[in-house]
Amino acid sequence: MPSPLLPSSLGSAEGRNPPVVRRPVIEIADLDFHYGTSQALHDISLSIAEKEVTAFIGPSGCGKSTLLRCLNRMNDLIDGARISRGAIRIRGVDIHQRDVEVMELRKRVGMVFQKSNPFPKSIYENVVYGLRLQGVRDKTRLDEAVETSLRGAALWDEVKDRLHASGLSLSGGQQQRLCIARTIAIEPEVILMDEPCSALDPIATAKVEELIHQLKLRYTIVIVTHNMQQAARCSDRTAFFYLGKLIEFAPTKDIFMTPSNPQTEAYVSGRFG
Amino acid sequence: MKRFFDSELELFRSKLILMGESSVRQVRDAMKALVEGDVALAQRVVAADDEVDRLEIEIDEEAVRYMTLRSPVATELRLVIVGMKASHDLERVGDEATNIAKRVVRLAAEPPLKPYVDLPRMAGIALEMLRDALDCFLDGDEEKALAVCRRDAEVDAINRQLYRELSSFMVEKPVTISRALELMFISKSIERIADHATNIAEEMVYLSRGKDIRHSDEVKRHGTSGESGASEPRR
Ligand SMILES: Nc1ncnc2c1ncn2[C@@H]1O[C@H](COP(=O)(O)OP(=O)(O)O)[C@@H](O)[C@H]1O
Ligand SMILES: [Mg+2]
Numbered sequence: 355m356p357s358p359l360l361p362s363s364l365g366s367a368e369g370r371n372p373p374v375v376r377r378p379v380i381e382i383a384d385l386d387f388h389y390g391t392s393q394a395l396h397d398i399s400l401s402i403a404e405k406e407v408t409a410f411i412g413p414s415g416c417g418k419s420t421l422l423r424c425l426n427r428m429n430d431l432i433d434g435a436r437i438s439r440g441a442i443r444i445r446g447v448d449i450h451q452r453d454v455e456v457m458e459l460r461k462r463v464g465m466v467f468q469k470s471n472p473f474p475k476s477i478y479e480n481v482v483y484g485l486r487l488q489g490v491r492d493k494t495r496l497d498e499a500v501e502t503s504l505r506g507a508a509l510w511d512e513v514k515d516r517l518h519a520s521g522l523s524l525s526g527g528q529q530q531r532l533c534i535a536r537t538i539a540i541e542p543e544v545i546l547m548d549e550p551c552s553a554l555d556p557i558a559t560a561k562v563e564e565l566i567h568q569l570k571l572r573y574t575i576v577i578v579t580h581n582m583q584q585a586a587r588c589s590d591r592t593a594f595f596y597l598g599k600l601i602e603f604a605p606t607k608d609i610f611m612t613p614s615n616p617q618t619e620a621y622v623s624g625r626f627g
Numbered sequence: 628m629k630r631f632f633d634s635e636l637e638l639f640r641s642k643l644i645l646m647g648e649s650s651v652r653q654v655r656d657a658m659k660a661l662v663e664g665d666v667a668l669a670q671r672v673v674a675a676d677d678e679v680d681r682l683e684i685e686i687d688e689e690a691v692r693y694m695t696l697r698s699p700v701a702t703e704l705r706l707v708i709v710g711m712k713a714s715h716d717l718e719r720v721g722d723e724a725t726n727i728a729k730r731v732v733r734l735a736a737e738p739p740l741k742p743y744v745d746l747p748r749m750a751g752i753a754l755e756m757l758r759d760a761l762d763c764f765l766d767g768d769e770e771k772a773l774a775v776c777r778r779d780a781e782v783d784a785i786n787r788q789l790y791r792e793l794s795s796f797m798v799e800k801p802v803t804i805s806r807a808l809e810l811m812f813i814s815k816s817i818e819r820i821a822d823h824a825t826n827i828a829e830e831m832v833y834l835s836r837g838k839d840i841r842h843s844d845e846v847k848r849h850g851t852s853g854e855s856g857a858s859e860p861r862r
Binding site for chain 2: 557560561563564567568583586587606607610611
């Protein structure tokens with residue numbers, strides 16, 4: 355009988371990296387990444403499981419956002435930024451191949467940023483922005499998308515009576531949920547979130563976390579967070595990065611209860627970072 | 628606001644209640660087996676101890692997981708800590724029930740030394756204490772918890788009285804020694820069960836008040852007499 359306090363994995367902690375991810379949506383293999391001459395990511399391999407929440411944690415500058423932006427090629431916009439080795443495959447397709455349509459990719463892999471960035475337009479227009487870009491004109495379809503997405507983002511009840519008020523009139527937490535509604539309006543498969551709660555108060559944060567919990571029933575979610583409690587609460591798997599390297603990737607419970615790497619333990623215990 | 632992990636806490640709470648019910652049933656069945664000389668029932672009690680042990684492990688695992696992943700504070704943190712302690716006490720109650728049941732099996736080979744009156748009465752009080760202690764966990768009734776702590780002395784008194792009585796049996800008729808010893812140990816087991824009920828009650832008060840009442844005047848419960856050879860200091 356194993357000790358009741360320690361999961362049986364403790365003794366064999368070394369042997370559990372990398373975890374087996376069933377039905378991975380995204381596979382990152384042997385990835386090196388450079389900004390000009392400076393290398394930001396070193397030999398990263400990890401898989402993102404379908405309809406799970408995967409959290410990236412680690413001290414600032416360790417490359418979490420860089421890796422997240424690789425997943426929908428947001429780094430293409432940065433001069434001198436490039437993947438120098440390895441590949442990222444989504445459902446088996448290398449997303450950096452020439453014939454991959456970037457706009458198509460970003461439709462499948464949506465992104466929610468750290469600072470909520472609603473457009474200076476109405477709540478309604480914020481939600482349908484992506485659909486309009488796709489050329490959707492049908493009013494009924496747009497109305498439906500607004501309601502579904504705002505409900506999906508747990509914002510509908512708070513704004514249903516003022517859909518034509520400016521998105522900027524909302525509170526910080528509501529703005530962030532509006533951005534999530536905008537992201538899910540185009541029905542992506544994967545949602546990337548880069549520190550989505552870092553500008554929010556604890557109540558608004560709890561609402562977004564609650565929302566993440568609901569969203570994972572339908573979407574695959576990758577979240578970058580510097581809040582370890584948030585990673586612990588929200589995610590199924592956690593990847594810990596340090597100085598551009600993936601130090602440990604395991605089920606969240608293992609990362610926080612019995613990390614196998616001393617650096618992970620130091621970080622999750624708040625002793626560095 | 629309801630949180631997605633509130634249900635985990637509910638599950639934790641219900642596991643603890645389930646464990647409480649299992650251990651109460653174990654004690655009750657062990658005593659019934661004694662009074663009715665029912666060996667088969669005693670054997671079932673011994674076999675069912677695994678169930679209580681398993682619940683203790685599950686509760687501990689759940690508590691550690693919850694503390695690690697949910698960072699509970701205030702009442703919630705106390706609930707998880709108290710839950711772990713209470714489950715440990717309940718596991719020990721289960722062990723005592725098993726001890727009693729094993730002695731019932733051995734006693735059944737010989738005629739009863741005397742009619743079983745005091746032991747069931749004592750066990751009745753201990754079980755009531757245990758049930759009240761667990762009830763406090765459901766309804767947060769602090770008065771009930773404090774009453775449990777005070778009743779511990781009653782059980783101690785019966786234990787001491789039985790000890791004297793059984794000692795005299797042994798002195799007068801050495802042939803009764805083995806049976807009298809079994810009964811003394813059963814009495815001791817019941818006394819321990821009452822101690823665990825008291826621990827649980829104290830833990831429940833800590834849960835509702837956030838203040839530790841162990842060893843305080845509020846719950847003075849131990850007689851001062853050192854006459855009882857069968858009484859050991861509580862842990
Ligand atoms: N646009 C950029 N140009 C050059 N270097 C960058 C750029 N963005 C990030 N970096 C560098 O890459 C490293 C990783 O940064 P980043 O991915 O933002 O880390 P994190 O999100 O973990 O805080 C840091 O050293 C940072 O200075
Ligand atoms: Mg970042």
